[in-house]
Amino acid sequence: MPLDTSTYALALLRLDGRRWNELRRIHAQISTQAAADGSSYLEMGNTQVICTVTGPAEGRNTGAGRSGGKEGEANLEVEIGFAGFSGVDRKRRGKGDKRTAEMAHTLSTAFSSLILMHLYPHSTISIHINILSQDGSILAACINAATLALVDAGVPMTDYLVACTAASSPTTSTSAGSDDVSDPLLDLNAMEEQELPFLTLATVGGGEKITVLVMETRVRVERIEGMLAVGIEGCKRVKDILDGVVRGFGV
C-alpha cells in the first residue's frame, strides 16, 4: 500500500517523511572484499556504493619515469563505474562520460590533498568505486565510501573527508511574505535533486572548512549561505557515523 503523503506538507515533512535537517539512514561496512587492500560498502538511503582501494603499490603503467605522480609523491587514480541496473532506466554510461570523469577528478584532487602522498614516492594508490544504486547524493556517497576504504587500507590521511548534499527550497513558513526567504534541506534524494537547487560539499573531519564544493544548478546568491550552514552541520553528523563504523570494526 502506498504511503499516504497528503498530510506531509502540513507537518513540514518531505516526500520521504524526513524533516528538513534529517539525514537518510547511513549504513556502512568496511573490509567487505577480501582481495582488496581496503574496501567499503556504503548506503545513504537508497544510494548504494561499493569501493575498493589498491595500493600503495607499483603503478600499472610503469614506463620510464611514469610510475608515480609528481616528483617524490604518490599517484592517485580514481575509477568510477555505474552499474547498468543502478538507475531508473537501464542506460550505459561509458568510460568517456564527462560527468563520470568529473566525479573521478573531484575525488582524486580532494584526496590528494588529504593523503600523506609524500610518504609513497613512485607508487600508485587506486580507488575503484562502483555505484550499485542511484538515489541522489552520489558524489557525497562516493566520497564517504572512499574515505572508509582508505581507512581500511591503512593509507595515512590527516583526517576523514566527509560529504553530504544541501538544497534550498521555497519557504513554507507563512509568516514571511517575501520570496527571498528560503528553507534549506539536508541530504537529498534523486527526486529532490531534480526539483531543487542543491550543492554537494565535503569537509575535513567534519570541521568548518570546506574542501569540495560542487553546485550545478542556478540559485540566488543569498540562498547559498543557508545551504552551506546546513551542509556543514550535516557533514559533522556524517563524520560521527563513519567514525562509529570504523571504531565498531576495530572492536
Add this chain to the structure above:
Amino acid sequence: MPRAAEISVNEREFILQGLKENIRLDGRPFDAFRSLELNFGDEHGVADVQLGKTRVIARVSAEVTAPFVDRKFDGIFNISTEFSPMASPAFEIGRPTEAENILSRILEKAIRRSGALDTESLCIIAGLKCFSLRADLHVLDHDGGLIDASCIAVIAALQHFRRPDVAVEGENATIFSIREREPIPLSILHHPICVTFSYYNAGGIMLVDANLAEEQVREGEVVITMNRHGEVCQIAKYGGVSVDALALLNCTSVALEKVKDITKFIQRRLEEDAKKRDVGGLIAELSAENAR
C-alpha cells in the same frame, strides 16, 4: 605523452614569497583581472578574447536538423572545445587532457545547464526541424585563466551570432539566406561569466585570475559562475586546500562585481561592433541620390 615543464623550485618560492608580501608577479592587485580584449570577426558569431597573454577564439554556427525525439520543442546546442598544441606543448590533438575535460564540463554547466540560451526559440517545426547550434572553442595561447576566457568568448560569440530567419507555413519551412532577410539574434536569457579564484598559503591568500605560473603553484581553486542579476549558476571546487565557508561567500560577492564589469565590457564592445557594421540602414543603401 608530452608533459608541460613543471615550474622550478626557485620560481615557486619567488612567487609565494611575493604573494606573502602582497606583490604579484605582474604587479596587479590581488583582485584584478588582466587586461581584457574582445574583438569580433567579419562574420557574425566569431569572438576573439585575449585575457593577458591567454587567447581564445569562439565560433558559433547553426544548421538545420531534426530535434531529439525526447525533446521535440527544443533546439540543439553544443559546446565543443579544442586545445591546440599551438597553445601549450602539453596539449595534443584528439587526446583530451583532464584540464580540457574539466573546462568543457564547467562551460556546459555554466552556459547550457543554467539555461543561458533559450533552446525553445531554436525550434522551427516541433519534432521535425530545429536549429542545431554549435559553439567551437579554440585555445590559441595558454597563459592561465582558460576557463574565464573561454566563458567570456562563448557568451560574446552567442550574443554576436545571428541565425537565418525562417517562415513556417504548415509543414513547410523556408529558411532565408542572409541576403534575403535580415538574420535574427539569438534569445539569450542571462549572461553567465566564470571567475576563478586561486588559493595560496593554506587558504590565507586569494587571487583573482591567476596566470599560468601562479596556477602551477596554487594550492586550490574555486570557479564561480554568476550573472549580473546575482544568480550563481555553478560553483566548482574540486578539492585542494580547505577554505572557510565565509571566505567562499566573500568570493561570490567579489565575483558578482567582476561579472558586472565584464558583462558591461562585452555589451560595450558589441555596441561598438554594431555601429561599425551599420552602413546607415536600407534607406541609405537604396537611395539614388548622389552628391552633386
